[in-house]
Amino acid sequence: xxxxxxxxxxxxxxxxxxxxxxxxxxxxxxxxxxxxxxxxxxxxxxxxxxxxxxxxxxxxxxxxxxxxxxxxxxxxxxxxxxxxxxxxxxxxxxxxxxxxxxxxxxxxxxxxxxxxxxxxxxxxxxxxxxxxxxxxxxxxxxxxxxxxxxxxxxxxxxxxxxxxxxxxxxxxxxxxxxxxxxxxxxxxxxxxxxxxxxxxxxxxxxxxxxxxxxxxxxxxxxxxxxxxxxxxxxxxxxxxxxxxxxxxxxxxxxxxxxxxxxxxxxxxxxxxxxxxxxxxxxxxxxxxxxxxxxxxxxxxxxxxxxxxxxxxxxxxxxxxxxxxxxxxxxxxxxx
Numbered sequence: 170x171x172x173x174x175x176x177x178x179x180x181x182x183x184x185x186x187x188x189x190x191x192x193x194x195x196x197x198x199x200x201x202x203x204x205x206x207x208x209x210x211x212x213x214x215x216x217x218x219x220x221x222x223x224x225x226x227x228x229x230x231x232x233x234x235x236x237x238x239x240x241x242x243x244x245x246x247x248x249x250x251x252x253x254x255x256x257x258x259x260x261x262x263x264x265x266x267x268x269x270x271x272x273x274x275x276x277x278x279x280x281x282x283x284x285x286x287x288x289x290x291x292x293x294x295x296x297x298x299x300x301x302x303x304x305x306x307x308x309x310x311x312x313x314x315x316x317x318x319x320x321x322x323x324x325x326x327x328x329x330x331x332x333x334x335x336x337x338x339x340x341x342x343x344x345x346x347x348x349x350x351x352x353x354x355x356x357x358x359x360x361x362x363x364x365x366x367x368x369x370x371x372x373x374x375x376x377x378x379x380x381x382x383x384x385x386x387x388x389x390x391x392x393x394x395x396x397x398x399x400x401x402x403x404x405x406x407x408x409x410x411x412x413x414x415x416x417x418x419x420x421x422x423x424x425x426x427x428x429x430x431x432x433x434x435x436x437x438x439x440x441x442x443x444x445x446x447x448x449x450x451x452x453x454x455x456x457x458x459x460x461x462x463x464x465x466x467x468x469x470x471x472x473x474x475x476x477x478x479x480x481x482x483x484x485x486x487x488x489x490x491x492x493x494x495x496x497x498x499x500x501x502x503x504x
């Protein structure tokens with residue numbers, strides 16, 4: 170897993186949201202959101218491990234268990250396929266509405282291939298013990314409902330004219346994944362909401378996709394692990410030459426850390442999808458120090474496969490003797 174996959178998280182969450190929106194969590198926009206735990210304290214003993222944990226959490230990999238690279242195990246193909254099934258059903262429903270007479274039904278129920286149903290309306294999709302059987306004998310069960318608003322879809326990838334926007338609100342959206350002998354592997358739920366957008370443009374025969382996610386609160390729980398995003402702003406681009414850019418700002422609260430942290434982009438991450446790391450960019454992590462009212466600051470700078478880590482745990486830059494520390498990407502991941 171590479172930090173550049175954090176850009177791919179835009180696409181992952183677009184996919185995840187589509188499938189889970191098709192199979193889970195309704196939301197009440199009038200309900201107040203939870204708040205993150207207090208900022209954790211970062212000192213010289215935990216600065217490096219906190220940095221790596223922040224990156225693992227920020228790209229959402231562990232929490233939703235969605236491998237990015239082809240051939241990785243678990244649920245990426247399941248989620249992609251289910252997304253296609255559900256979204257195609259939603260599109261079929263919308264297309265039918267264009268041809269049926271005025272006053273006809275605005276609700277349609279579909280059977281899931283392993284039992285149970287899901288129901289599509291103008292603005293929501295709900296599932297009732299909806300089971301999808303997989304070719305390898307494993308299966309997934311979805312429950313719950315969610316609300317979709319401001320949905321727009323147009324164009325297509327082939328002509329580089331695709332446009333997708335939506336605002337999604339969900340509450341206790343759930344997916345249970347079982348192996349081929351019926352043993353529960355993952356029990357994932359999601360709460361909160363987000364606004365999504367993705368658009369394409371062609372410049373000099375290169376198609377570029379620009380995507381963004383904005384969320385006041387989004388929380389994902391997988392068995393005993395949880396990952397919560399607050400004030401999440403995520404934007405980036407990819408193109409058909411596999412180049413990408415990525416920016417995000419977030420307050421992150423995860424069960425692998427003793428409190429929350431703030432992450433911000435100082436300079437845009439850039440790279441190529443075939444590399445496991447960004448070729449350039451600068452991220453900053455902020456939390457509390459052992460001195461009341463004084464922040465701890467961790468700066469992470471990427472430069473052509475190398476990572477430079479600078480840690481200030483007492484509010485006095487340059488006094489931490491072990492830093493700056495420059496290392497390879499693999500060395501960074503094993504801190």
